[in-house]
Amino acid sequence: RGYYGSPNISTSLIGEGSWDEKKNRLCIVACRIYDASSSLEKSHVGDCTTRLSLRFPAILSIRNTSTIVGEIWSVKPRNESGFFDRVQFRYGGRIQLQGLKYEYMQMDKVKKSCPMKNPRNSSNRGQYPCGYSPDMRFRLWVIELSKGIIGWGSLDPLAVGDQQYQRFPFLLLSSSSKPNNPGVESDSNSGLLNISYKISITLSSSKLDGGLNPVNDSSNESLRTKIRISAEGVYDIATGSLCMVGCRHLRSGDKSFSSDSMDCEILVKISFPPLNSDMRSKIKGSIQSMREKTDPLFFKPLQFSGRSDYRSRIMEPIVITDFETRSIWRMGFDLIMGQIIFQLLGTLLLLCQLYSSRYNNTVPTTLRQSIFPSEEIPLIGDR
Known part of the structure; x- marks a missing residue:
């Protein structure tokens, strides 16, 4: 890849x-x-x-x-x-490596572009997803008023604090799954958490802003434009507000830029609805350029919404205070066993097929590909 x-x-x-x-x-x-x-x-x-x-x-x-x-x-x-x-x-896919750290490089720009209000009362906490939960990962749809949905994509957390984001934190109950140093949270008293994301968007509109249009354009390429953004910023647990500075990977087809060039003048804002809100509530967000309108890399703001059917509804957090707040997730035994049985059944079927291949010389490709849709159906049911 x-x-x-x-x-x-x-x-x-x-x-x-x-x-x-x-x-x-x-x-x-x-x-x-x-x-x-x-x-x-x-x-x-x-x-x-x-x-x-x-x-x-x-x-x-x-x-x-x-x-x-x-x-x-x-x-x-x-x-x-x-x-x-x-x-x-x-x-850059989802792979958990022990000891992997994340270093923030744009936090000075985040402080200027994302002014934070006064600390909230601690009684307001718990209404929004915590930074370590699977709820922070979601799919999005880019919406334009005159055209409707013009694109789609996903937002995947890369790191929370300086620790790599754990996709299933409740399966890793050791201290390695949660921050273990006081520098992780920028302000633990106000509920502010440093976080980084990988954003992937595919735009289907054939009429994009100059800053998003590929330089070496063709009739086929102009129908779909892929945008990759790495972003880092601050998440306010008390209000569900996330503000980040992003760096867009510029297309290597642009001869005026190298393959490693980035546009780091991008602001990403996201608002999560409360956990107790209606299931139809959406995550709202925007991606906008901080450049001047005359700049060739400037583009009009992209408005998007995401699915907010929180999986935290089936989990009960148990808060433990030991120099810092930690969450141990508890979920239904039937849900866990159902997914484990599914994985074991797939393993047995695959072993049977591999055994039979010694005599039939072939393994049915369709069955082999359908046994383990692990990226689509993870242990807890990836929504």
Whole structure:
């Protein structure tokens, strides 16, 4: 995911390597597996001229949100068949790495762009989702009054405080799942929490602002424009208000910018409805440029709404005070067991299919892909 260049690599590899603890890097010598698609018995290994390097950054930031950075290359002579140039790739998906930290870089700009009001009374707390709950992750729809829905996307928390966001915090009851140092919350007395997000949006409108239009435009590209924004800011637990400064990844097709260039003059504001509000209540938000209208990267504000059917309704938080507030989530036993049984059933079916493949030489692709929709149906039912 996130290839640079236009590689055309379609092969199966097996390899072995060594781990460099000082550099947090895994170096692998890989060999091609031939005839892997026909039968496991007929497949064989050969051509061990592929090299793979995987690095796991210890610190994430608004400019570097990739949990895995790597490259793959061939050590063959350039004029020999099977040679390919060095290819860089990144992976920024949901992967939990122990000890991974997040470093905030735009908080001075956040303080200027997101003025906070006086601290609220502590009795108002608990009406909005806490920063560690799954409710902070949601899908969005970009709305324009004259055109209706013109885009869609998602907002995924990257870090809460300096700790990587845990997708299922109630399954990690150790202190590692919650902040363990006083620097995590910017102001624990007022309920302000530092938080960072990854925002992905696809706009379907063919008439976008100049700041959002791809420079190398074509009739096909103009129908859909993908926008990736990394953002960090402050979440007010007492009011459900989130204000962040964002950095937009500029398209590599723009020859005037490098592939690592970013536009960090973006303001993101989000308002969460109370937990006890009507189920039809929506998360409201906006993404706007802080540049002058004459700037080529300026774009008109994007208004969006998100789904707010909070999963916290089926969970009961138990608050424990030990130098800081912690939440231990308790949920229905039947819901947990139902999902566990689903996963076990899928495992058994897959093992049966793999066993039968030794005699039938094939594994039904449709069944194999339908057994584990893990990204679509996680343990607690990803809504």
